[in-house]
Amino acid sequence: MTNNALHGKRIGFIGAGNMAEAIIRGLLESRTVPAEHITASDVIPERLAFMQTTYGIETTDDNVALVSAADVLVLAVKPQVVNQALAPIHPHTDGAKLVISIVAGLTVAAMANALGSGTRIIRTVPNTPVFVGEGMVALASDGPATGEDYAIAEAIFDPVARIVSIEEKFMDAAIGVAGSGPAYGFLIIEALADGGVKMGLPRPVALEMAAQTLLGAAKMCLESGRHTGQLKDMVTSPGGTTIAALHKMEAAGVRSALMDAVEAATRRSEELGRKN
Ligand SMILES: NC(=O)c1ccc[n+]([C@@H]2O[C@H](COP(=O)([O-])OP(=O)(O)OC[C@H]3O[C@@H](n4cnc5c(N)ncnc54)[C@H](OP(=O)(O)O)[C@@H]3O)[C@@H](O)[C@H]2O)c1
Numbered sequence: 255m256t257n258n259a260l261h262g263k264r265i266g267f268i269g270a271g272n273m274a275e276a277i278i279r280g281l282l283e284s285r286t287v288p289a290e291h292i293t294a295s296d297v298i299p300e301r302l303a304f305m306q307t308t309y310g311i312e313t314t315d316d317n318v319a320l321v322s323a324a325d326v327l328v329l330a331v332k333p334q335v336v337n338q339a340l341a342p343i344h345p346h347t348d349g350a351k352l353v354i355s356i357v358a359g360l361t362v363a364a365m366a367n368a369l370g371s372g373t374r375i376i377r378t379v380p381n382t383p384v385f386v387g388e389g390m391v392a393l394a395s396d397g398p399a400t401g402e403d404y405a406i407a408e409a410i411f412d413p414v415a416r417i418v419s420i421e422e423k424f425m426d427a428a429i430g431v432a433g434s435g436p437a438y439g440f441l442i443i444e445a446l447a448d449g450g451v452k453m454g455l456p457r458p459v460a461l462e463m464a465a466q467t468l469l470g471a472a473k474m475c476l477e478s479g480r481h482t483g484q485l486k487d488m489v490t491s492p493g494g495t496t497i498a499a500l501h502k503m504e505a506a507g508v509r510s511a512l513m514d515a516v517e518a519a520t521r522r523s524e525e526l527g528r529k530n
Pocket residue numbers: 268269270271272273274295296297298301317330331332333335338339356357358379380381382
């Protein structure tokens with residue numbers, strides 16, 4: 255845990271689905287927050303029973319009661335039902351509550367519109383590796399959210415993710431790189447494994463090698479402080495195997511394809527945002 259911004263705070267999760275569960279598990283396993291300070295609401299009774307038995311947290315099907323009792327709210331329902339979820343809680347999210355949203359495409363302005371312009375709001379874009387404690391989360395805000403609010407949001411995601419704060423206008427690009435990014439990683443790992451299988455490796459061995467190699471490369475990138483070009487050059491001896499492979503990748507336009515992928519996902523996110 256990097257700070258104690260959540261000390262004594264009661265957190266209410268509106269929506270107890272996959273993402274909420276990953277965040278709650280992280281908070282409990284890291285001992286950032288005790289189970290009795292977490293409440294989750296959902297419209298599915300079986301889901302609430304599961305969360306209560308598995309994690310020992312409080313559960314409720316009453317969002318108004320949840321909001322009234324919480325200091326910090328985490329909005330974790332699907333975008334299609336968010337307006338339904340926000341309408342009844344509007345009168346209860348006074349200035350004393352911080353609202354953190356993980357809802358895809360829901361802007362700070364739309365939330366302020368639904369909850370009142372004085373509401374302290376932080377919008378986030380997490381990605382699925384939060385399920386294994388290796389997520390990437392972008393935070394953005396506007397209006398009355400304070401530095402302390404950012405510290406609270408960071409403490410919530412810290413057990414399961416790396417965190418960056420960006421301007422809200424870059425949230426679509428964050429989706430393009432990190433939100434959709436795990437799928438690019440899976441595709442690349444699968445393709446590398448296919449290459450290994452083509453060269454005679456058993457599938458499970460090829461897959462393990464490919465996944466661990468990308469994990470190791472990512473770790474070197476994050477921890478070595480070296481430029482990616484320098485790290486690449488360290489593996490690339492003159493006339494060797496790696497330069498032969500890299501030449502093929504450059505000829506196939508792999509860099510350009512990945513840049514196009516990020517641009518396409520960003521543009522699609524902008525389009526979907528305009529429809530909401
Ligand atoms: N999963 C991802 O990869 C990912 C990544 C980044 C961001 N997100 C965002 O995270 C949010 C949650 O995603 P998720 O995958 O955790 O969704 P999920 O598993 O469907 O969880 C949402 C839960 O909220 C329940 N719910 C619906 N209306 C409610 C209400 N009024 N009050 C309380 N609970 C209500 C849902 O029930 P019903 O199923 O009956 O509606 C469901 O059990 C989404 O907005 C998504 O855009 C997800």
